[in-house]
Amino acid sequence: MESADNRPDPDELLATIIKDEEKSKRGKLKIFFGMCAGVGKTYTMLQAAKVEKAKGCDIIIGFVETHNRKETASLVEGFELIQRKKYQYKSTQVQEMDLDAIIARKPQIVLVDELAHTNAPDSRHTKRYQDVLEILENGINVYTTVNVQHLESRSETVAQITGIIVRETLPDEIFENADEVELVDLSPDELLQRLSEGKVYTPERSREAILNFFRKGNITALREMALRIVADRVDKQLHDYMQEKHIRGPWKSGSHLLVAIDYKIQSTRLLRWAKNLSYSMGANIQAIYVETSHQLTSKEHDQLNKNINLAKQLGIKVRIVTNYDVVSAIVDFAQKENATHIIVGKPRVRNLFAMLRLGSFVNKLIRYSGNIDVYILGADNQAKGRYREKVFVPSFTSNLREYLTVILLVILSSISCYLVRDFVGYQIVSFGLLFLVSILAVFFGPGPILLAAASSALIWDYFFIPPQFTLHIDKPEDVLMLIMFFFIAMLNGILTSRVRRQEQKIRIREERTQALYQLTKELNTASGINEVSRMAIKYVQKYFNLDSAIILKTDLNQLDNIVQDGTSIQVLENDFSVANWVFKNSTMAGKYTDTLPSGNFTFYPLSGNSGNIGVIVVELHHIFTQGEEQFWEAFLSQISGKYEREFLRNAAKETYVLSESEKLYKTLFNSISHELRIPVATILGASDTLLSQNYPEETRQKLYTEISIASIRLNRLIENLLNMSRLESGHITPKPDWCDVHDLANEVAEALQVELKPFKLSTIIPTDMPLVMVDFGLVEQVMHNLILNATQYAPAGSRIRLKIFYDNSFLNIQVMDRGPGFSPSELNFVFDKFYRGKDSKAGGTGLGLSIVKGFVVAQAGTITAENRENGGAKFIIKIPVKIADLNNQKKTEAS
Amino acid sequence: MTNSDTILIIDDEVQIRRLLEITLSANGYKISEASTGKEGLVHAATTHPVLIILDLGLPDADGIEILKKLREWYLKPILILSVRSSEDDIVKALDNGANDYLTKPFRTGELLARIRVAIRQSLDASDDPCLTFGSLTIDLANHVVKKNDELVKLTSTEFSLLALLAKNEGRVLTHHFILKEVWGMGYMEQTQYLRVFMAQLRKKIEDNPAKPRLLNTESGIGYRFGA
Known part of the structure; x- marks a missing residue:
């Protein structure tokens, strides 16, 4: 054990x-x-x-x-x-x-x-x-x-x-x-x-x-x-x-500190202290900031940024969570992350209210934290002297228009209440005004609400509570009602606005999550690096309102010197060198950073699991807020991930092509080496025999014939290989010219004289066949290979048909034989490279038909193979062609 | 056959030169050999060959360039013998003054026949206006064509075409060349005329238009009259 x-x-x-x-x-x-x-x-x-x-x-x-x-x-x-x-x-x-x-x-x-x-x-x-x-x-x-x-x-x-x-x-x-x-x-x-x-x-x-x-x-x-x-x-x-060295020691291993920070200067001390503690304890440390409904002033915002940056400098990871309840947010997070210690600062005691809150905060934290140690760090006197905290006034940041609108609405509804006052009684009016304030709270900040509550209370008192048009109140229960009215209106308003703000924050988060989800979904449908780039740039514009450019790495793992398509900013020579630096060092740089901050743009690395993929350049108008930065990082990681997948897919494709070409190479080797050796062996053997002994003239003639046949076979193989390599390398560019198909048929029959001797070739061409615009050489080769193929499979003495006609802007060429035809399973493969029919005779490389297909396709045509009704194979070729204007020709003839 | 005419072979492949030397010597020609273009030019000037066999792929220069240089002063037939089989190359060589071409690998029988035709043409300065090819006679002076002693009716364009081909018997004429000679400069791209007239001409003078003996197609290049 x-x-x-x-x-x-x-x-x-x-x-x-x-x-x-x-x-x-x-x-x-x-x-x-x-x-x-x-x-x-x-x-x-x-x-x-x-x-x-x-x-x-x-x-x-x-x-x-x-x-x-x-x-x-x-x-x-x-x-x-x-x-x-x-x-x-x-x-x-x-x-x-x-x-x-x-x-x-x-x-x-x-x-x-x-x-x-x-x-x-x-x-x-x-x-x-x-x-x-x-x-x-x-x-x-x-x-x-x-x-x-x-x-x-x-x-x-x-x-x-x-x-x-x-x-x-x-x-x-x-x-x-x-x-x-x-x-x-x-x-x-x-x-x-x-x-x-x-x-x-x-x-x-x-x-x-x-x-x-x-x-x-x-x-x-x-x-x-x-x-x-x-x-x-x-x-x-x-x-x-x-x-x-696996020596177990007496230390408390696995300590994990969680330091809770806020937007106050005290947090810097807290962070340093916690860092020292973690250092001496050998513990992990991370920080948490709880975003509440509290609206940050710009100063607080700055301080928060400073705090978070300090944490980063100290090597502490900061997590930001949104929750109106700070304590439960901290404790939940601590439990989820298995923190062993929570470190918080002691809230500053400013007044009675704050003292009550302090009690509740600390007590709550201690009560809920369970077996997690809680450190509470005292306020720092030194810091207090130097940085006096401004007393926080609930953000009266709403503008003047909001106040005016609120007042106007209160007055309007008071007037309408005044009109119906005799029917409902002044007490019911208070509910009406209360209702108004509650509704206003949904739309306005705490300042205007406070104003609405106060003004409506005054109006109610002055215009409605008897005696009317005085602030004096007769009945004591009305005084109580007025006080209650004021407090209910105010509390209601403030609570509603707080909930609303919280909701707003959550909504922003939700929107961001939604945006990320949307991005992920759309990225998944994007295929090809260019499309991903365009989409990324579009999204940066849409969600961050920023112009951007993306520079990706090349195959050599260096940063490319051109930006991706869809870029909306001009990236100059200088910027490329910054981008290069960012790519190499995986660190952001440019405006608002510590590195090369003098430029116009900010550069972020796009990093995947296996190194950097590229750099995104953005024209920032202000520093990202914490929330934005988190969103931005998530966004970048999505983009990078997609790019990485695209790169991997390309690599996989290349590997596939490579393995295919390796397969090809092997087949080539097997079939070609055989096909090369046989004729060479024949030539060598025959010429050796001729050289060594004096055979009778008849034998010598036979040997000469063998040499000749073997040479022709070799030559045909070489032609096929050359054609194949032309096709493979994409060097086939058809040069169409006017062509008389009779000429074509004659040429092929002439060239295959010897092979066609045992067969009957019937060439069927309609009398009104027009001149067609095709590449003579390519079509000749196509027909040549098909007829040669027929001679190899069809039984001697049988008929081979070559049918050529023009139909609806297509040149049709059909070659039919009475050979064994195709088995249904091989119909799909007959045009594949090196594919050889099951019943093929010895010899042949399986190149002929794939060349036919290549040449036909090069002229935008199609080729199909099928079995004839009474046995035999049929090849059907259709090539789109222009035909010569016959009237025009007749005219020329007449002249 | 005794023949003391010299044939110059410009080719960098020793084996091809050896094969040509054996074949041509056996047929009574004298042989001069050059393995580079420069050497070929020198030999052409010094040995007065009746015909030059030129390879297009030479180590020191492009064969076409050598062909052009030769054609500046050398008027006798030049036969191209090359592995370059693309139609463009062949047409280019023919348009630059080559009389004929053969691609490697070639049949020696065919090569000898081409050489004979080329030499005969270059020597045959006969002004005989009457040409006879088997059963076909063409009277160039009177524009009369007879087949099996029967008059063949030809339009003037058809006659011009036939006459041009017949006068260059055995020699490949490119499409462009024929169009230029018969129709004129402005028609050099109008190959459809040529196809139509060729088909008509074949019907009129060939025994079997599907297997022409006299009006032969050189696919992608042009036409050749006779063998």
């Missing part, structure tokens, strides 16, 4: 293998990791490089900043340097690493300093780590340096400790996936010593830097952080190692 328990989990095993494979293709990333500037990361990196170089490794410097430090600068000497690329940025010139030059140079190892660096605006990528990823993709190993404050998940903490907000950050994923991390450590005292000696910064910069950043407390905290990260990493490596 125990051994079974300790067996490696196949999924884990597979994951290890895949990871290994991917890593072996890519270059290896080694990070020299330090707590802050000045600890000697670059120095250590250069020293390590020197050791490698001494071993004979091809190692160059891609980008190293020496900060004018003498020791470092002296180490740089002796290394090949890639020239930096210069960019003009505003008035200053900026120097950046030349990515393409490095890839073109293709060393074994390249040194790239400052991984978290942000590139100049016109560079291909916004961040240097993206450059490095591309270098790694190209199989080049990279040595680089990183400071702890640059790690995305730590930047906030660093900001808390040092008071400096770090802008140049590095996604944790890069760090986690590095193949090797070397800690460069220095005690705080030593560092400060070095600083004061001016070894870190040149003296003028040093003072300011020291004051701001290099305080002993700071350095110690950063150092602790760096050490801990490296320790965590070692821990994780140990964990991986043990897993690899």
Whole structure:
């Protein structure tokens, strides 16, 4: 039992293998990791490089900043340097690493300093780590340096400790996936010593830097952080190692964190914290955002996008679900995904109402979450100071027209109520107005509804409740009624509008689902790559209102240099190079992305299961919202899938053709080699005999005849093969000319004189047969082959009929014999290549009839075979022809 | 038969040259051989052949080009012997001055016959206006055609056609050539006239129009009078 328990989990095993494979293709990333500037990361990196170089490794410097430090600068000497690329940025010139030059140079190892660096605006990528990823993709190993404050998940903490907000950050994923991390450590005292000696910064910069950043407390905290990260990493490596070697450990395996985020700034902290936790726990992590009926302001929207992007940078997958009940959405999702921990932020307590809600939120979460651990992270005081949350006012975003319409409607219905007031009584009027407000709620937002509720309450009070035309109310029950009226109207209105908004959101989702379904359905009916392209472009226009172009890969697995049909935008040379990059790197690029953001278009890779299929280029007018992006991704995956299927189908077709041609080749080989050998054997044998001995004249004559017959047979085979290959290669282009069919018949009879000797050939041509427009040579060959075929099957002495006539713009040619005819089963195959009748005599290749068919079809004609009533085969050919105008000819004759 | 006329063979295939040499020598011709077009041109100028047998697929030049160069000064018959069997190639060669063609593989008997006809034609400068072919006589001067001593009534176009073919007995005439000679330049594409008149002519002068002996069709190329 125990051994079974300790067996490696196949999924884990597979994951290890895949990871290994991917890593072996890519270059290896080694990070020299330090707590802050000045600890000697670059120095250590250069020293390590020197050791490698001494071993004979091809190692160059891609980008190293020496900060004018003498020791470092002296180490740089002796290394090949890639020239930096210069960019003009505003008035200053900026120097950046030349990515393409490095890839073109293709060393074994390249040194790239400052991984978290942000590139100049016109560079291909916004961040240097993206450059490095591309270098790694190209199989080049990279040595680089990183400071702890640059790690995305730590930047906030660093900001808390040092008071400096770090802008140049590095996604944790890069760090986690590095193949090797070397800690460069220095005690705080030593560092400060070095600083004061001016070894870190040149003296003028040093003072300011020291004051701001290099305080002993700071350095110690950063150092602790760096050490801990490296320790965590070692821990994780140990964990991986043990897993690899199937050593069961005491860790809680299979932890799965779910972090719930929203549209507030606090979520960023939540995400970082959760990421750290997952890292130290070795747990999976994903995030969830619950879309409720709450309407986002544009600021909230931006923050939500930022949060989701941060999650992505931290390597956390975000799922978006729509539900009016946040708690049940989170819990449902957690259960479905087998999450072991839910992490939420503590809602901010603003007032009594919020406190009540907080209680309900947290309590509900705890109550429903069952055996899932719930972490509730407190509010962050630091953040509170810096980012004051705006008090949320229920979105009064409806425009003025809506308010006016609402008021108008309230007044109109009040007037009509006023007219009937005497018949129904003022209390019934309140129901009428209440009814109106409820109906309005279906069409208008909460603002107008609030207005409608208030105004109708006032109107009711003023115009209806006695005493009329005062706001004063006599009876206390009327006061109560008025208050109740107001609250019911308001609640009713707001609830209805909330339901409506929720519905709207769900409807949008449904529409999208419907659109996707529609797309899938239509894509299934599309056949051929061109049609798929046209359809995709049409759908992008219809559902995203975007112009687009699609570029696909060629057979050589490179991106084509032409766009697919149906394109609605002009794709220029430059765009193609971006598309190429996107295709190679499987990453989106262009406008609104981190890569080459200066263009007009945005490029998305179309990726299938077995690599990229192409690139779709769109002209975005704004960044996709989260919902749109999800829809877009689903859309792209549908399109890519269809393209992939089309490509596979083409490939399958090719394979089929290939296997068919292989089959053909074999048949050809078998039948042709036989057919070639027999006459050659005859010629060789006969000529040998003639050469070696002096036979009597009579024998010699016989041998000569044999040689002659064999040669004719060989020649006929060659003719057939040549014709077949002309047909196969599509080189048959009929050259019709005026033709006298008598001529045709005579020629064929003449050519087959010898073969026809034992037979009686009757040629039947009507006297009024006109001249016809056909290719003389092709028709002659057709008749030749058919008659020759008849001579091979029909018994000697029998009659072979050749009937030619013109009927209704068709030239009819019929060849009939009294041979065995066809068995019903073979009627379908007689014109197939290399098909030979069951009762065929020895000899023959099965090419003759297929050539006949080919030649007839080449002239747009048809050929059929059938059995004659009294036995024998009948071939019927119909070729559409023009005929000569006889009157015209008579005229010429007369002249 | 003794014959001291020289025949030039321009062909790059040794085996074909050898076969021709054996066959032609046995029939009393002298042989001059060339394996390239250039060599062929030189031999044609130096050996004064009565006939040249030319292959179209030569290693150094296109046979048609050699044919054109030869025709700049060489007036005696040129016979094309080639594996190129497409009608276009043949018509092109004939239109560029070749007297006759044979495709490989060929029958030596047929080749000898063609050579004899071609040489005879080139020598036969006789102005005899009366041509006789078996039972058929054609009096070119008086436009009279007799078959078995009976007068055959022909229209003027029919006579022109017959006369043209008969004067070039044994030689292939392309459709274009015949149309141009009989009907004129403007009719070179009107092949239907030619077909109709040919059929009528056959009915009038052939013993069995279904098996013509004198007015032979060369499929896709033209017509040949006689054997």
